[in-house]
């Protein structure tokens with residue numbers, strides 16, 4: 001059974017901190033909830049866009065039922081708004097070290113997909129602006145679940161639908177840059193390769209006990225070797 005690799009986007013494939021991503025979220029919140037919000041004090045790393053919207057609106061005392069009823073529309077407007085703000089701009093210069101080389105080596109050898117907190121419209125626009133959308137025909141996005149670990153099942157369902165093959169959680173490796181990616185893997189039964197190209201150092205990430213942690217993805221052969229080792233390791237052991 002081929003390994004399924006689920007890549008996070010921000011801090012893993014592309015540099016984190018895209019200012020128009022945050023702007024698109026705040027613009028969508030203003031449109032749907034008429035709240036002039038700020039993201040101050042909201043933890044962003046590894047969070048789903050839907051969680052960020054919920055936490056932001058709670059700060060402004062918007063009732064939970066109102067938050068819930070507007071969430072789908074907010075995610076959709078956010079994706080469109082991101083595309084407008086990007087305005088044909090590029091994200092190739094935001095690609096992190098080794099990413100393109102690694103993806104080109106893995107392509108056709110493994111099943112590649114994204115598992116990201118980004119709303120789907122934002123994710124697709126970002127991957128396309130970075131020139132790597134070709135590698136990721138499908139994905140699990142921040143508007144498809146309430147918690148990151150739930151996206152693993154969403155991703156497996158989509159991969160199964162596309163390939164016609166059946167996968168278990170243990171066939172899956174999450175590749176991400178935050179403790180929340182590691183937790184999502186543990187809670188779902190997937191394996192996890194952590195990479196310190198986001199806001200967390202190797203030591204920070206190692207504390208959360210990933211299967212392996214890298215400074216970045218530039219040592220292609222080492223990364224491939226570790227992925228092979230993970231594919232061979234039996235269920236439940238590391």
Ligand SMILES: [Mg+2]
Nearest residue numbers: 008010011177
């Ligand atoms: Mg990330």
